[in-house]
Amino acid sequence: MDDKQLAKELRAIVGQRFVLTDPSELRPYECDGNTIFKKLPRAVVLPGNTEEVARVVRLLARNGIPFIPRGAGTGLSSGVVPTDGEVMIGLARMTRLLEVDLRNHRAVVEAGHTNLKLTQVVQDKGFYYAPDPSSQPACTIGGNVAENAGGAHCLKYGVTTNHVLGVALVTWDGEILHLGGKALDSPGYDLVGLMVGSEGTMGIVTEVTVRLLRKPQGFKTVMALFDSVSQASDAVSGVIAAGMIPGALEIMDKNAIIAVERGPFRVGYPEGQEAVLLIDVDGLGVGLNSQAEAILEICRQAGCTEVRIARTPEERGRWWANRKCAFGAAGKLAPNYAVQDGVIPRSKLTEVLAQVYAIGRKYDLTIANVFHAGDGNLHPLICYDEKVPGIVEKVLKAGSEILAACVRAGGTISGEHGIGIEKMADMNEVFTPDDLAAQKAVHDVLDPHDLCNPGKIFPAAAAEAMAGS
């Protein structure tokens, strides 16, 4: 089918305005939040509801045209970057809140509903949606499902998969399936679990049934400053060893602090500060004070130079807004950044971070670290200027070396950003060819002709994609 005919038939389904074909107009769809890998899609189509998605997919499948689902494009692993002539199916128009059932702590949203907005809708009633990736003001719940997104507060509350109970799935050939439901554990195989984190390679999730949680009765947020990241890491281990499970345990290192303090969401951390640790404890009001006191003491013992508890909800809000915009503030360090997502055992934080810094020195690259210390989920932001010839190759090499170091320490290559194109080659670090073949066999049941977001996750395709980018 030629481009003209394709556009005409897509427009017949979704309307004139919501099909983009002009190459100039397709440019903003060439990448996601990771700007290293770029490629134009063949066309972009933005359906308005599940039925339209199914009709679009049927049209494409009939003609053997591969497709990529895309939420807000805030992903960081190039999971929505085309490899060869895919049509992009944007879900950003599908933002409806289909149902809120507060008595049973459930909500049903369309895939394009943004994460934070769900909390905003129910917070007056004392509820919230727990997974909180830093991009939550913009990212979609559909995208969160695709990547099994995490966030600062997943230490205590779990990642997306712990909060998704059902999905509507448009299969590779345009059939609409409803998997799972409102029950906490649906009978039969956990197909919902299979979908969460499948990165759009098994069909398109168009509706999601999620759990809502009661807002904790109280919060205490502790901020502690340290002269070294290793002291801050010691404090993290101390808190966990004391038997507490805080909502979040977050560390930023010197470069990350410089970035956020240069941006508009500054807290006022001292200049040249080596490390800041943010700890949220929440739950029943009773006992929060003693927990916070114990944490203050652990931080002091670990050698902090300053530690205190947020005095007001506004102050707590400022601390968290500052932390959550750390990636976006990387623009204050360099025009581009690539972020890694390695996971390590918490006990290896200091050791692996030393290796991260060494890799930075080796390649002469500035690396800012901001990480979910409680989960051992590192986010080294490798800063660079894409205009410098040859630098992207260096950034990619440094990134892979960092992931290899995580794996050597007993960890793995991704905590919450997904594999996408970016980490395909690194899959070989953690899986044998047999492992990968087994996973591919599962994939092929649901996408037998490789039409659903092809060229992602599985490293066999890595070389081709890299060559084409």
Next chain:
Amino acid sequence: MLQLRELSRVNLEACVHCGFCLEVCPTYRELGIEDDSARGRIHLIRNLAAGVVEPTPKVLEHLDLCLDCRACESSCPSGVKYGVIIEDARGRLEKGRRRSFWDVRVRNFFMKGVFPRPARLRSLARGLRWVQRLKLDRAAVKLRLVSRRTAALADAARVPGRFGSDVLPEFVPARGLRRYKVAFVQGCVSDVMFGPTNIATVRVLAANGCDVSIPAGQTCCGGLAFHCGDLEQARRQARQNIDEFLRADAEYIIINAAGCGATLKEYGDLLAEDPSYAGKAREFAAKVRDVSEFLAAIEPAPPTVPVPLKVAYQDACHLAHGQGIRLQPRKVLSLIPGLQLVNLAESDTCCGSAGVYNIVQPEMADALLRKKMSHIAASGAQVVAVANAGCMMQLRLGVRQYGPEVEVVHIVDLLDRAYAAEPGDGREQHG
């Protein structure tokens, strides 16, 4: 290839594509199209500058659809000044653009012939006033000479009986003890369309111990020309205002329109490359204060007359996002006894007015206005207080088109009422 100025390039480089600006962008929220978001437009402009993207009609459509509301700037972790980028790009693209004969004539007529020339603007407004008084506008709708929307727009923009400049002298002394020496910017459209608000503003300033001078030689701030990309015209107007206002030798330059205020505060940038004006422009810009910003900072005289109304405050984009002024207007309103400030959902989302946007992009402007009016209805407010002439006109249009029946006024109008009937206040009633 699009050649951008240094300031735009610096800001483009600071964008790392995180997408925090997506969801706050009114046009993206409306359409879900990346090209119609701040990040998407930055990506287009970046690629236009790199020569990768051509300024095709489709691309220009996406850039044209931007409201320039700058909500994206408020959400940007890297502090990217998107307004600088889009205005620069638009200005430069304008030169290579083929617009229709009439489009060019109409633009030039207003940008160069009317807004910068107060006398002409007043004559035109007088004409419009007669058209409205004789109900010729309604006749024109009946005869289908103009669309119903155009007529509703004109109806929302009823020209008051007197212009601000008909009433305001060049100098109004402080009432009571003199505390400050200020100069008042009466604006171009504000002068003729919102004379009563301007008069109220001067009265409120005088009541707060301000000697107010109103330089006669002032002109339009240049914002309209600036936003349409005509930087040269904007600079001419800026120089004239700088000369006029610095001569007045005031401590502060006060403005009651958010859009103009944002432009006035940017004079330093606008004239940075003009050696004979750069210093004066910075001096001027440093003195500019929005009226609510000024009042909130000076411990205003407490108003005593109760205004027992439920009031919703609609943030003006160029106040909240452009100048970071959010708390001050609310603080000023909360001084008024009896006034109940109610919560307005999405109060810092653009109403669709955006300069001449509601005229050149009626479809999107209406969609945003409809949403705004439904939030206003849900707020239960009797009055909507605004801080900008454009928002006032647009929301009045909203009341007519979609309801609810709320009164739309400027913050200082309410404050003026609360000061108005004070005992011993022997001043004349204006407007």
